[in-house]
Amino acid sequence: QVQPVESGGGLVQAGGSLTLSCVASGTIFGTMAWYRQAPAKQRELVASITRGGDTYYADSVKGRFTFSRNHPRNTGYLQMNDLKPEDTAVYYCNGRGLMNQRDYWGQGTQVTVSA
16 A cells, blocks of 8 residues: 655744655655645645655745655655744645555654744
């Protein structure tokens, strides 16, 4: 069974940094993405990266977050700098299978930013 596994979440003060990791085995991902969901809010796309390295960032994180990936390790990394309390959410990794175009979701990792 393919399921991305996230790690790296935690509690940090405003202005701090965290790096989230997403690793999966059993398939090769094409596009990878990070979504987040805050309490009582809809899940939103934070950032994505194609296999070729093209990235997209939501306006709210542009300039603060950086998405990179390591192909041999089938791993994606979200470097989050200058964190703000409004970044508090559960962050979910999404990977789209390169061959079957199916979407795979991780179970999420909590990021909490204190003021």
